[in-house]
Amino acid sequence: GAGVSQSPRYKVAKRGQDVALRCDPISGHVSLFWYQQALGQGPEFLTYFQNEAQLDKSGLPSDRFFAERPEGSVSTLKIQRTQQEDSAVYLCASSAHRGQETQYFGPGTRLLVL
Amino acid sequence: GESVGLHLPTLSVQEGDNSIINCAYSNSASDYFIWYKQESGKGPQFIIDIRSNMDKRQGQRVTVLLNKTVKHLSLQIAATQPGDSAVYFCAENMNRDDKIIFGKGTRLHILP
Numbered sequence: 001g002a003g004v005s006q007s008p009r010y011k012v013a014k015r016g017q018d019v020a021l022r023c024d025p026i027s028g029h030v031s032l033f034w035y036q037q038a039l040g041q042g043p044e045f046l047t048y049f050q051n052e053a054q055l056d057k058s059g060l061p062s063d064r065f066f067a068e069r070p071e072g073s074v075s076t077l078k079i080q081r082t083q084q085e086d087s088a089v090y091l092c093a094s095s096a097h098r099g100q101e102t103q104y105f106g107p108g109t110r111l112l113v114l
Numbered sequence: 115g116e117s118v119g120l121h122l123p124t125l126s127v128q129e130g131d132n133s134i135i136n137c138a139y140s141n142s143a144s145d146y147f148i149w150y151k152q153e154s155g156k157g158p159q160f161i162i163d164i165r166s167n168m169d170k171r172q173g174q175r176v177t178v179l180l181n182k183t184v185k186h187l188s189l190q191i192a193a194t195q196p197g198d199s200a201v202y203f204c205a206e207n208m209n210r211d212d213k214i215i216f217g218k219g220t221r222l223h224i225l226p
Contacts, residue, residue, distance in 0.1 A: 004157070031212065042203050042216030043158065056213060091157050098212055102148075105157030 004106035006092050012112045013082045021077045021109045025094030032075050033103060034067055035091040043091050049075060050098050082113045126223040133191040135220050137204035140185060144206040148214060149178060149189045151200045158203060158216075161189070191222075199224045 005024040013019050025032050031050055035043035036059075045059040051072035060067070064082075069075040079086055089108040095101040127133045139147070145166035150158035164171045164178045164187075171178050177190040187204050201219040 033213065035216075040219075042205075042218050045213040045215070048212050050212075059213070093157075102160050102163065103214065104160065105150075107155070107157050 004092055004094055004104055006090075006106040006109050008109060009107065010110050010112075012114065015084060015113055016081050017113075018078065018080045019082055019111065021079075021090050021111070023075045023077070023092030023094075023106060025073065025075070025092070026096075026104055027073075029094035029096055029104075031095040031098050031101070031103075032069055033093040033095075034075070034077050035093065036061075037089040037091055037108070039088075046077070046090075079111075082111075084113050087111055087113045123218070124221045124223065126225055127194050128225050129194060129196060131194055133189075133194045133198065133222060135189045135191075135202050135204075135222065137187040137189075137217055138185060139187060139204070139206050139217075141206060141208070141215075142185065143208050144215075146207040147178070147180060147187050148205045148207070149176075149187075150203045150205060150216075151198075152203065152219070153200045161202075194222075194224055196224050196226075198222060 007022045033048050034046040036046055037043040047067045048056040049069040052069050064080045066078045089110050091108045093103040093105045095103045148163040149161040151161050152158045162173045162176050162178050164180050175192045179188045201221045203216050203219045205214040205216045207214045
């Protein structure tokens with residue numbers, strides 16, 4: 001595709017609800033990243049995939065956060081039993097290869113947990 | 115700690131003037147640096163990058179300077195335009211790692 005797309009763009013969840021956020025990377029891109037951006041802050045790394053392999057999940061804040069990329073293209077970030085502190089913008093980025101390659105970001109999903 | 119940060123949270127510049135946005139980093143192992151621009155409601159947009167074996171790199175209207183001695187990175191925008199209004203983030207990466215670490219950002223205001 002022309003760029004990284006994410007859906008939904010906005011999500012309102014009640015505390016305790018499960019949510020699933022989708023990322024469609026640029027076609028053919030090997031690497032896919034998820035970041036969390038709190039209001040007024042820079043994005044913070046959550047997890048990274050190379051094709052379907054999750055190589056780094058050191059940034060996931062708790063075991064309520066789970067990400068997958070089963071076929072090496074589309075990825076889903078799932079948050080179970082959402083809490084108010086999960087409210088943030090979740091950004092997805094992709095790059096053509098691994099290593100020091102330009103990462104292209106999607107528009108993000110703004111999650112609000114009430 | 116090992117983090118990338120910025121000296122000023124907000125910068126106001128007259129339209130047509132040059133803008134200079136500064137960034138300090140503390141991780142001496144970082145060897146790749148990137149500047150991103152983020153407009154309201156959008157994801158970060160790549161502007162320019164530089165590797166640690168370089169001191170300066172120029173793009174269209176933008177220049178990035180890297181001073182490894184004092185661990186300082188700057189972004190210069192020539193002839194600032196209203197469309198340059200955004201939050202600018204510097205980010206760093208270490209070769210052994212794939213993720214990038216972002217600083218807190220500087221909001222650039224363009225005065226008419």
